[in-house]
Amino acid sequence: MTPDICVIGAGAAGLSLATAAAAFRVPVVLVEHGSMGGSHPNAGDISARALGAAGARAQAVREAGRFGISAGASQVNDVQVNDVQVNYARVHDHVQRVVAATARNDSAERLAALGVHLIRSEARFISRSTVMAGDQAIKARRFVIATGSRPSAPPLPGLDAVPFLTSESLFSVTRRPERLLVLGGGSTGVELAQTMARLGSTVSIVEAGHLLPHADPEAALILRRALLRDGITLHERARVLRAETVKGGIRLVLAGPDGEADHKLDGTHLLVATGRSPNIEALDLELGGINSDIGGVIVDKGLRTGNRRVFAIGDCASGAAGGPHSSHAAHDQAGLVLRNALFRLPVRTNATAIPHVTYCHPELASVGLSEVEARKRSNAITILRWPYAENDRAQAEHETDGFVKLVADRRGRVLGATIVGTGAGELIAPWCIAVRKGLTVQDMAGLALPYPTFSEASKRAAMSFYAPLAAKPGIRRLIGFLSRFG
Ligand SMILES: Cc1cc2nc3c(=O)[nH]c(=O)nc-3n(C[C@H](O)[C@H](O)[C@H](O)COP(=O)(O)OP(=O)(O)OC[C@H]3O[C@@H](n4cnc5c(N)ncnc54)[C@H](O)[C@@H]3O)c2cc1C
Numbered sequence: 001m002t003p004d005i006c007v008i009g010a011g012a013a014g015l016s017l018a019t020a021a022a023a024f025r026v027p028v029v030l031v032e033h034g035s036m037g038g039s040h041p042n043a044g045d046i047s048a049r050a051l052g053a054a055g056a057r058a059q060a061v062r063e064a065g066r067f068g069i070s071a072g073a074s075q076v077n078d079v080q081v082n083d084v085q086v087n088y089a090r091v092h093d094h095v096q097r098v099v100a101a102t103a104r105n106d107s108a109e110r111l112a113a114l115g116v117h118l119i120r121s122e123a124r125f126i127s128r129s130t131v132m133a134g135d136q137a138i139k140a141r142r143f144v145i146a147t148g149s150r151p152s153a154p155p156l157p158g159l160d161a162v163p164f165l166t167s168e169s170l171f172s173v174t175r176r177p178e179r180l181l182v183l184g185g186g187s188t189g190v191e192l193a194q195t196m197a198r199l200g201s202t203v204s205i206v207e208a209g210h211l212l213p214h215a216d217p218e219a220a221l222i223l224r225r226a227l228l229r230d231g232i233t234l235h236e237r238a239r240v241l242r243a244e245t246v247k248g249g250i251r252l253v254l255a256g257p258d259g260e261a262d263h264k265l266d267g268t269h270l271l272v273a274t275g276r277s278p279n280i281e282a283l284d285l286e287l288g289g290i291n292s293d294i295g296g297v298i299v300d301k302g303l304r305t306g307n308r309r310v311f312a313i314g315d316c317a318s319g320a321a322g323g324p325h326s327s328h329a330a331h332d333q334a335g336l337v338l339r340n341a342l343f344r345l346p347v348r349t350n351a352t353a354i355p356h357v358t359y360c361h362p363e364l365a366s367v368g369l370s371e372v373e374a375r376k377r378s379n380a381i382t383i384l385r386w387p388y389a390e391n392d393r394a395q396a397e398h399e400t401d402g403f404v405k406l407v408a409d410r411r412g413r414v415l416g417a418t419i420v421g422t423g424a425g426e427l428i429a430p431w432c433i434a435v436r437k438g439l440t441v442q443d444m445a446g447l448a449l450p451y452p453t454f455s456e457a458s459k460r461a462a463m464s465f466y467a468p469l470a471a472k473p474g475i476r477r478l479i480g481f482l483s484r485f486g
């Protein structure tokens with residue numbers, strides 16, 4: 001076969017690239033050896049969001065008392081809490097229905113209709129210019145590796161001998177884990193821990209460092225408090241010595257603080273959420289003249305590998321493409337590669353302009369530089385904030401935990417934004433435009449936004465840029481002077 005483009009892997013990255021290429025009537029072959037859609041519907045964003053939505057509904061019922069609404073209540077710590085019955089088997093069915101509904105977009109039939117030639121086989125390089133997919137030899141003008149990643153487990157003594165869940169297997173469980181130990185406090189760990197706690201599991205998170213190490217510390221603190229309020233037990237800076245099977249479940253043995261005895265944590269289930277490994281072993285990359293490291297296929301800013309005709313995108317890409325992985329980062333990279341492959345336009349990936357959202361309650365969203373990153377580059381930055389507590393809509397919804405925080409240079413150019421609070425994942429959108437297009441906070445402050453919305457908190461944060469100006473005696477004198485003219 002001699003297509004123009006051969007894409008390896010039909011996850012978020014590969015599907016995005018293959019369907020966009022086919023839309024331009026470019027001959028494209030897509031090779032996939034597992035389920036269509038990769039981890040995105042089956043063990044990633046869609047399933048996690050669907051499970052999270054169920055957890056959010058359960059919590060909304062519990063907390064409805066604040067709005068004067070009850071559904072059979074009991075007293076917990078002197079607070080009236082509505083009783084919630086969770087039928088976990090039906091929660092599981094809801095998640096599977098959502099996965100099935102979204103899977104239609106990724107189906108072989110849809111791809112065929114779009115003109116994508118799909119080969120269901122494992123792909124591997126046999127030379128710099130040829131990939132084998134089963135017994136098909138494919139010589140394409142361009143290859144795009146989009147083979148994604150899978151959950152990885154740490155080298156923890158005893159872990160290989162205990163049954164554990166991962167973000168791939170959790171969604172097929174039909175009985176609620178009663179006492180869930182979550183190993184790892186990155187995005188996967190905290191999102192799934194909070195969801196399971198809200199669905200009624202007793203949850204402990206065990207994290208080697210601190211929760212969400214890459215997040216703005218102030219924002220992470222708000223989320224940390226929310227996890228504690230949800231009844232989650234946090235073990236941060238924990239050193240796990242071993243995992244063991246015990247009667248009724250699994251035990252993690254944690255090193256005690258200096259001189260103190262080891263600490264034993266028992267659960268009915270263990271979820272390992274300690275990171276992901278790229279799917280690159282089966283590709284025979286060295287035969288293709290392609291370099292890799294522990295993070296995956298090494299690419300430059302143009303997403304090219306050491307072999308000029310081969311690109312890598314999505315979770316399997318390392319080097320200039322590394323950073324928090326997400327479906328939207330994968331889509332963005334697919335668009336860049338297509339521009340280069342079809343139109344020979346020079347492209348440069350810009351990981352800073354890709355937002356990251358942790359879908360907990362409250363959501364934590366960021367784009368561009370964090371305060372810490374910006375301070376490393378320059379001292380001439382301005383930090384602007386607006387708390388949710390001073391937003392009328394947040395008051396109406398009892399959702400006052402959170403803030404908008406902007407990082408700008410001295411002239412107001414937006415370098416980054418972090419939002420923690422209800423709807424942060426939606427509120428970050430205009431800031432993504434601001435960062436990518438080099439807009440200023442003055443541009444954002446000048447927008448007319450609907451009242452009362454959470455978005456107003458963004459505008460108020462931008463407007464606070466003018467606060468020092470308003471206090472300047474010269475400006476006050478100018479206003480006084482102009483008022484004399486009627
Ligand atoms: C719990 C969880 C929640 C998440 N939530 C979000 C979220 O809310 N928003 C977000 O944007 N991101 C989220 N992510 C991240 C997101 O799911 C991934 O970044 C994204 O799915 C990666 O897409 P991909 O195409 O690179 O890889 P994958 O989806 O892993 O797809 C790779 C495909 O390649 C195939 N493949 C591998 N090797 C070969 C081979 N040799 N030959 C042929 N085929 C091969 C695989 O079978 C697979 O289908 C989440 C991840 C997790 C774990």
Ligand SMILES: NC(=O)c1ccc[n+]([C@@H]2O[C@H](COP(=O)([O-])OP(=O)(O)OC[C@H]3O[C@@H](n4cnc5c(N)ncnc54)[C@H](O)[C@@H]3O)[C@@H](O)[C@H]2O)c1
Binds near residue numbers: 156208240
């Ligand atoms: N909402 C989203 O977009 C979303 C959600 C989930 C995952 N993801 C992406 O998937 C990728 C993987 O995320 P992740 O959370 O699975 O991994 P991660 O690497 O981001 O976090 C893993 C955490 O586990 C901890 N850890 C590692 N070994 C440990 C041990 N032995 N004991 C205790 N703690 C240990 C680490 O300190 C780290 O905090 C990231 O790129 C992330 O951006 C995105």
